[in-house]
Amino acid sequence: xxxxxxxxxxxxxxxxxxxxxxxxxxxxxxxxxxxxxxxxxxxxxxxxxxxxxxxxxxxxxxxxxxxxxxxxxxxxxxxxxxxxxxxxxxxxxxxxxxxxxxxxxxxxxxxxxxxxxxxxxxxxxxxxxxxxxxxxxxxxxxxxxxxxxxxxxxxxxxxxxxxxxxxxxxxxxxxxxxxxxxxxxxxxxxxxxxxxxxxxxxxxxxxxxxxxxxxxxxxxxxxxxxxxxxxxxxxxxxxxxxxxxxxxxxxxxxxxxxxxxxxxxxxxxxxxxxxxxxxxxxxxxxxxxxxxxxxxxxxxxxxxxxxxxxxxxxxxxxxxxxxxxxxxxxxxxxxxxxxxxxxxxxxxxxxxxxxxxxxxxxxxxxxxxxxxxxxxxxxxxxxxxxxxxxxxxxxxxxxxxxxxxxxxxxxxxxxxxxxxxxxxxxxxx
Ligand SMILES: Cc1ncc(COP(=O)(O)O)c(C=O)c1O
Numbered sequence: 001x002x003x004x005x006x007x008x009x010x011x012x013x014x015x016x017x018x019x020x021x022x023x024x025x026x027x028x029x030x031x032x033x034x035x036x037x038x039x040x041x042x043x044x045x046x047x048x049x050x051x052x053x054x055x056x057x058x059x060x061x062x063x064x065x066x067x068x069x070x071x072x073x074x075x076x077x078x079x080x081x082x083x084x085x086x087x088x089x090x091x092x093x094x095x096x097x098x099x100x101x102x103x104x105x106x107x108x109x110x111x112x113x114x115x116x117x118x119x120x121x122x123x124x125x126x127x128x129x130x131x132x133x134x135x136x137x138x139x140x141x142x143x144x145x146x147x148x149x150x151x152x153x154x155x156x157x158x159x160x161x162x163x164x165x166x167x168x169x170x171x172x173x174x175x176x177x178x179x180x181x182x183x184x185x186x187x188x189x190x191x192x193x194x195x196x197x198x199x200x201x202x203x204x205x206x207x208x209x210x211x212x213x214x215x216x217x218x219x220x221x222x223x224x225x226x227x228x229x230x231x232x233x234x235x236x237x238x239x240x241x242x243x244x245x246x247x248x249x250x251x252x253x254x255x256x257x258x259x260x261x262x263x264x265x266x267x268x269x270x271x272x273x274x275x276x277x278x279x280x281x282x283x284x285x286x287x288x289x290x291x292x293x294x295x296x297x298x299x300x301x302x303x304x305x306x307x308x309x310x311x312x313x314x315x316x317x318x319x320x321x322x323x324x325x326x327x328x329x330x331x332x333x334x335x336x337x338x339x340x341x342x343x344x345x346x347x348x349x350x351x352x353x354x355x356x357x358x359x360x361x362x363x364x365x366x367x368x369x370x371x372x373x374x375x376x377x378x379x380x381x382x383x384x385x386x387x388x389x390x391x392x393x394x395x396x397x398x399x400x401x402x403x404x405x406x407x408x409x410x411x412x413x414x415x416x417x418x419x420x421x422x423x424x425x426x427x428x429x
Contacts, residue, residue: 001410004376011056012043029153030068035384040372048075050392053380061380062397064387069238069263073310074392080267083306084299093298101301108308109275112245114255115234118281120274122295125237125262126152128272129198131290132258135274136196136231138283144193145172146186149200151235151260159206177203177211180220191228197221198233201248201256202347207384209354209427210346218254225257231280237262237272241311242320242349242388267307271300316391317349324348324389327398331405338409340366340416341425352386353405356425366412373408 016033019026026043027033033043042055051074053063066072073080087093106119122128129151137143151157155168173190175183177200187194201218203211225232234256240247241264249255258276265271274281284290311317325348335342341356341363355367371383379401381387389398 001407001414003411004373004407007040007042007059007376008057009039009042009055009059015056016043030385035382037368037372037375037383041375050074050076051390051394051397059378061375061378062393062401063380064389064401065380065382065385066388066390067268068385069242069388070266070268071388071390072241072264073267073307073316074390075268077267077307077310077392079310080269080303080306083302084269087299087302091298093302094294095296098296099298099301101298101305102296105301105304106275108305109261109273112308113240113259113261113275114246114249115257115259115277116275117278118275120281120284120290121301122272122274122290123270123292123300124152125235125260125272126154127292128237128260128262128274129233129235130154130156131284131288132233132260132274132276133196133198134288134290135258135280135283136198136233138287139231139280140195140229142193142195142230143171144190145195146175146183146190146197146230147172147199148175148177148183149198149204149235150206151198175199177205178214178217180217180224183221183224187224187228187230191224191230194228194230196231196233197225198235198260200239201234201236201252201254202239202243202350204238204346204350204352204386207354209343210350210352210386212347213252218252222254222256231258232256233258233260233276235260238264238350241265241308242317243347245308245311245317265307266300266304269300269303271304314391319391320389321348323393323395323398324351326395327389327402330399330402334402334406334409337406338413340370340409340412341423342366342370342409342412346386348389350386350388353381356427358423358425360423362416366416369412369415370408373411374404377404377407379404 016026044056046054046056051063053061109116109119155164156172173186234249236247236259240261244250257280260274262272328348332344335344343354346352355363357363367383374381
């Protein structure tokens, strides 16, 4: 298979050079160029519409990262933006006191999310996971936390520990998704001092293949929380309004005490939520100070109400599952055609193509070759992060994507060292 032509990303590179003189590292966090493939991916974007992005050099992409998750409908979704613009023009959004939208949104969440009784609104997913831990600690009078998954950049859970005193995370223990024995062992040791078990109810570990819960896993976690009197928190920042309107807890039928929401609920506007059992949530009123100048800013509430209205009215998640299931079947078929150690995991709304290791340790090369071909062909997937589908992906977009995935796998195949053709692939990195 012929190698795709390298993109012209001259303006992106120039802007990055300037950014390095203005911002530490030029770009921070998950958007930094080294989190993609240096020299191949654009670094700055100009605009987005529907499922398409255009970078500052004018290259256009069909996007599968969806802003890292918030874009559930599509970029620049007119109905959502119009509702926000009306609010800006007619009422304003930053005041001394709250506007009534908080009540409307809290009512809606109560209707949709199995665990929702009372809700607290914040801005980011990290705000909300941190608030949920504070509530659980206040409610139980205990300190320890069991965690599974990414929960944001705050002191108690971030991977990079620079600048954080050890005492701020020494009571937080990690367990692996689908490993109930590991959690059971931890709870045997620390259960009577454990305030919370916080976990993503669907397995999306960093850089690795995605996992659905094994039979009895979520139920087992629920019973351990009950047995030891810990608050069970589902971090549904990625899964709510994506897998189901009521999140993974609706899909898998296990209800936590608290739920954290963010990302997809407002199609890109910044809002997050802790919602859950009245008695635990009431600590927010009686024992905690949860406040920020911008928490009551009404634009994201308006965007969330409009987004949820569209999701329900247009049965958006049914649409995403139906076209996504067809899409994933086609991807699986092309993966099976080329023996290059590629692997598809996840479910229709969120999925990941990863690469297995081999004796010669070429996993990274094969992965980078694959994702380089895709970005050059105009398909924005991230090599280290799973993909999402949004409402505005059409069947035609998805069929074109399957074709590009097939060509990229064929390129990897042709580019592989002959010895690898009869290798045994392994999941060890
Ligand atoms: C599961 C999960 N929890 C929490 C967060 C943190 O959210 P934010 O980046 O909005 O602070 C993320 C962000 O990716 C996430 O995926």
